[in-house]
Amino acid sequence: MRALGFPIVLVMCLASCGQRLVPSSVDEPSPPQSAQASGAAPTASARLPTRVAELAPPPASSAAPPAAELAPPVALVEPEPSIVLAAAGDVNFGRECGQAILKDVAYDPFAGLNEAWRSADARFVNLESQLSDQHGLTQSPSHRLIFTGPPGGAEVLAQARVSLVSTANNHAWDYGKDALFETIANLERAQVPFAGTGRDVEQAYRPAVLRVAGRTIALFAVTQVWNQPPFAASAGKDFVAWANVDKLKAGIVQARREHDFVLVSYHGGEEYVDAPIERTRAFAKAVMALGVDAFIGHHPHVPQGVGWADGRPIVYSLGNFVFAGHDERPWTKQSFFARITLKKGAPAELSACPFAIDGHRPRSFDRSKETWATERFRLHLIGTSTSVGGSNVAEPDELGCLRVTEKPAPQPSLSSSN
Numbered sequence: 001m002r003a004l005g006f007p008i009v010l011v012m013c014l015a016s017c018g019q020r021l022v023p024s025s026v027d028e029p030s031p032p033q034s035a036q037a038s039g040a041a042p043t044a045s046a047r048l049p050t051r052v053a054e055l056a057p058p059p060a061s062s063a064a065p066p067a068a069e070l071a072p073p074v075a076l077v078e079p080e081p082s083i084v085l086a087a088a089g090d091v092n093f094g095r096e097c098g099q100a101i102l103k104d105v106a107y108d109p110f111a112g113l114n115e116a117w118r119s120a121d122a123r124f125v126n127l128e129s130q131l132s133d134q135h136g137l138t139q140s141p142s143h144r145l146i147f148t149g150p151p152g153g154a155e156v157l158a159q160a161r162v163s164l165v166s167t168a169n170n171h172a173w174d175y176g177k178d179a180l181f182e183t184i185a186n187l188e189r190a191q192v193p194f195a196g197t198g199r200d201v202e203q204a205y206r207p208a209v210l211r212v213a214g215r216t217i218a219l220f221a222v223t224q225v226w227n228q229p230p231f232a233a234s235a236g237k238d239f240v241a242w243a244n245v246d247k248l249k250a251g252i253v254q255a256r257r258e259h260d261f262v263l264v265s266y267h268g269g270e271e272y273v274d275a276p277i278e279r280t281r282a283f284a285k286a287v288m289a290l291g292v293d294a295f296i297g298h299h300p301h302v303p304q305g306v307g308w309a310d311g312r313p314i315v316y317s318l319g320n321f322v323f324a325g326h327d328e329r330p331w332t333k334q335s336f337f338a339r340i341t342l343k344k345g346a347p348a349e350l351s352a353c354p355f356a357i358d359g360h361r362p363r364s365f366d367r368s369k370e371t372w373a374t375e376r377f378r379l380h381l382i383g384t385s386t387s388v389g390g391s392n393v394a395e396p397d398e399l400g401c402l403r404v405t406e407k408p409a410p411q412p413s414l415s416s417s418n
């Protein structure tokens with residue numbers, strides 16, 4: 001019976017023997033008690049008992065093999081665990097959403113999402129609004145494109161178990177430096193890790209590091225759009241990370257040495273167009289060449305296609321998430337979040353999980369009633385991916401997500417000579 005104990009010991013080691021955190025790392029925050037009580041998704045470590053079960057010995061009715069026939073210990077090695085990161089696009093806690101948060105800090109704009117979002121091991125969004133106290137205002141009376149979420153937005157993110165946010169975007173400076181520093185302090189208070197801004201330029205370009213199931217994910221976040229142009233002349237340049245490959249290169253190379261997975265969040269491109277502009281493609285190509293595991297783009301307010309770099313996914317635009325769309329632009333009110341499966345020694349895998357936006361709140365498709373909407377999304381993603389190399393998009397899985405894979409380049413056809 002001694003041999004039967006081996007798998008259990010091995011699994012415990014997987015849960016506790018991972019790489020230790022470097023000082024800059026941030027553990028994924030524990031869900032608040034209320035989230036656990038509400039049946040929120042288990043964390044990766046909470047799922048480990050399932051793995052123990054997978055490694056269970058044969059049923060008691062099976063005759064135990066002679067010792068000489070026991071497989072060597074190497075056959076019992078636990079498969080490499082995978083980590084699922086759910087990554088979504090723009091989240092604006094200003095405007096109406098901010099007013100709802102001011103009325104009730106328990107407001108949950110993510111409540112309409114299904115297990116595909118909740119069951120991921122970690123969740124990422126682009127936080128498009130600052131989180132600052134503007135005396136009850138969540139949008140400037142003089143300019144619709146200046147808005148902020150209230151300070152309590154940080155708690156809303158934590159309660160929704162958002163693990164990590166990007167703060168590098170064209171609204172990072174809407175209310176200036178004081179509000180940016182306030183945003184940082186609010187996220188720190190609520191223990192929501194962020195990347196892309198900082199109290200100095202070094203911090204802004206530093207990745208946020210998340211530890212999940214004994215593995216570390218380093219995420220860099222940058223913007224390539226700015227609402228107070230030009231960026232180079234803006235005081236914001238000392239506190240916000242720009243999509244500058246030269247400034248990122250050394251950090252990405254170092255992160256690849258120190259961490260298990262490296263991701264880049266990119267805010268940029270042209271709004272309301274289905275295909276990425278050349279500047280976006282060039283930046284994506286350059287950072288993927290540095291060995292980044294996946295590229296997470298947002299800002300165009302509509303979903304764009306999925307491209308590939310040596311089998312690693314480039315998501316050019318995730319579109320809106322917690323953000324009101326426009327009736328005259330249907331794809332601002334429908335988009336997808338990505339489920340990115342990270343596994344050591346293999347390219348990241350990607351699924352696209354479609355949703356609709358009611359007001360400013362995302363809502364997963366009803367799988368039994370909205371098969372037509374899912375199919376329309378599937379065809380749209382195939383179509384938009386054509387301009388970036390092509391992707392196959394499968395039928396929805398049990399979570400309502402569509403597996404996206406690289407479309408092989410067409411083979412040259414043999415011409416007939418007769």
Ligand SMILES: [Zn+2]
Pocket residue numbers: 128169170171225267298299
């Ligand atoms: Zn934007």
